[in-house]
Amino acid sequence: MKFSLGLLVLLLGAALVAADRDYEGYRIYEVIPSTIDQAKLLHQLSFEGFDFLSESRLLGHPSQVIVSPEQLEQFQQLLEAHQIDSSVVNSNLGASIAEEFAQRQMQRLLSPITGKGRLSNERYYNHEEIINYIDDLAKRYPHRVYVKTVGWSYEKRVLKTITITNGDGKAGKKVIFLDGGFHAREWISPAAVLYVIDQLVEQFEQNAHLLQDYDWVILPLVNADGYEHSQTGTLARMWRKTRQPYNYAGQTCYGADPNRNFAFHWNEEGASSNPCSDTYAGPTAFSEPETIVVRDLMHSLADRGIMYLTIHSYGNYLLYPWGWTSDLPDNWEDLDAVARTGAEAIENATGTVYTYGSSTNVLYIAAGASDDYGYYAGFNVSITMELTGAGSIGFNPPVTRIDEFVTETWIGIRAMAEKLLEMY
Numbered sequence: 001m002k003f004s005l006g007l008l009v010l011l012l013g014a015a016l017v018a019a020d021r022d023y024e025g026y027r028i029y030e031v032i033p034s035t036i037d038q039a040k041l042l043h044q045l046s047f048e049g050f051d052f053l054s055e056s057r058l059l060g061h062p063s064q065v066i067v068s069p070e071q072l073e074q075f076q077q078l079l080e081a082h083q084i085d086s087s088v089v090n091s092n093l094g095a096s097i098a099e100e101f102a103q104r105q106m107q108r109l110l111s112p113i114t115g116k117g118r119l120s121n122e123r124y125y126n127h128e129e130i131i132n133y134i135d136d137l138a139k140r141y142p143h144r145v146y147v148k149t150v151g152w153s154y155e156k157r158v159l160k161t162i163t164i165t166n167g168d169g170k171a172g173k174k175v176i177f178l179d180g181g182f183h184a185r186e187w188i189s190p191a192a193v194l195y196v197i198d199q200l201v202e203q204f205e206q207n208a209h210l211l212q213d214y215d216w217v218i219l220p221l222v223n224a225d226g227y228e229h230s231q232t233g234t235l236a237r238m239w240r241k242t243r244q245p246y247n248y249a250g251q252t253c254y255g256a257d258p259n260r261n262f263a264f265h266w267n268e269e270g271a272s273s274n275p276c277s278d279t280y281a282g283p284t285a286f287s288e289p290e291t292i293v294v295r296d297l298m299h300s301l302a303d304r305g306i307m308y309l310t311i312h313s314y315g316n317y318l319l320y321p322w323g324w325t326s327d328l329p330d331n332w333e334d335l336d337a338v339a340r341t342g343a344e345a346i347e348n349a350t351g352t353v354y355t356y357g358s359s360t361n362v363l364y365i366a367a368g369a370s371d372d373y374g375y376y377a378g379f380n381v382s383i384t385m386e387l388t389g390a391g392s393i394g395f396n397p398p399v400t401r402i403d404e405f406v407t408e409t410w411i412g413i414r415a416m417a418e419k420l421l422e423m424y
């Protein structure tokens with residue numbers, strides 16, 4: 001390896017612990033590797049405490065990484081020494097977070113919680129509002145919609161699925177299982193899932209063909225605790241994990257990465273055993289009550305499971321198994337055809353380009369993720385969708401653009417469901 005390990009060791013000292021912080025003076029860099037050595041070097045940083053908001057292994061594809069004031073000088077030296085193409089996309093993350101919160105406070109005054117009827121795409125909702133919304137849909141559409149309590153988060157927030165049918169009463173239809181909100185800070189994920197619910201329930205006539213042969217089971221918010229935590233204030237905005245406390249070397253660090261906590265090649269690659277890391281796999285597989293809920297849903301639905309789809313942010317990717325190895329599953333051509341259809345439909349409609357492929361071959365190897373588990377559990381197709389990023393923080397577009405992003409996401413999801421109808 002040509003790159004300087006000396007610099008990496010220096011950087012190690014400034015490792016970022018997953019904790020609440022104000023991000024004052026932190027920058028977001030976009031880095032674009034053009035050689036394999038550069039890509040390897042950048043990837044190494046993700047093990048040295050650098051928080052990557054989006055990270056691809058494809059040469060020429062941008063990744064975004066947070067750099068603290070303490071890390072800055074060495075990081076810049078590293079970029080220079082290895083001539084890595086880079087630009088600063090945010091020169092003070094803390095200021096952007098503060099600004100976003102101020103806008104959010106205002107928005108709440110302008111569009112207060114009603115808990116009734118269609119949620120607008122004008123702001124991001126909290127756990128209670130999301131639960132109220134699906135409960136209300138079940139009351140208004142009792143023939144087509146069914147809400148079920150499927151468990152509780154670590155902090156005892158209720159987790160509910162909404163099952164959407166066409167009301168013909170036929171049992172045993174194939175199932176599309178959709179979830180969102182695995183990672184707390186990715187607020188656009190539950191927003192996009194709520195829009196899917198709206199389309200399938202309120203815009204039923206236009207989408208009846210998607211409910212003819214399939215029922216949709218949707219868990220809009222997996223990591224309810226983390227999501228609520230990320231909404232408590234500016235310090236918590238970048239929270240990613242769940243909220244169960246773990247002790248480590250005399251300190252308490254919170255949460256595991258729910259998308260590294262599944263018992264399929266658990267903690268083999270691309271996850272951390274350190275509870276203070278953002279990619280902590282947990283002390284054991286399924287240590288988190290939230291991932292147990294998803295696991296049990298998968299097993300209960302798998303014999304009818306046509307597709308498992310999980311919504312994350314960001315980077316514009318449609319990814320399929322495997323994530324634990326660079327090998328491809330037997331029916332990878334089917335998976336590829338579904339992902340390609342979603343990407344094409346979005347590009348045709350909006351011009352946004354999604355990259356598709358297997359997780360390991362597009363991103364980096366990462367074991368214990370829910371898409372691998374869903375495929376292993378028996379879903380014929382399993383896809384992780386990383387939505388478009390926008391705005392100064394990336395994970396959630398400014399509220400003025402939610403509508404644009406969730407409608408784009410729906411175009412891709414609808415096209416993938418239509419492709420499945422052709423295939424199976």
Ligand SMILES: *[C@@H]1O[C@H](CO)[C@@H](O)[C@H](O)[C@H]1NC(C)=O
Binds near residue numbers: 174303304305306424
């Ligand atoms: C999954 O694929 C297999 C093989 O093509 C097929 O027999 C099975 O019916 C499919 N599962 C569902 C739920 O459609």
Ligand SMILES: *[C@@H]1O[C@H](CO)[C@@H](O)[C@H](O)[C@H]1NC(C)=O
Binds near residue numbers: 342344345348
């Ligand atoms: C996208 O547009 C191309 C060119 O018009 C067309 O061949 C293709 O079927 C479209 N794909 C989808 C999924 O809409």
Ligand SMILES: [Zn+2]
Binds near residue numbers: 182183186312313
């Ligand atoms: Zn995510």
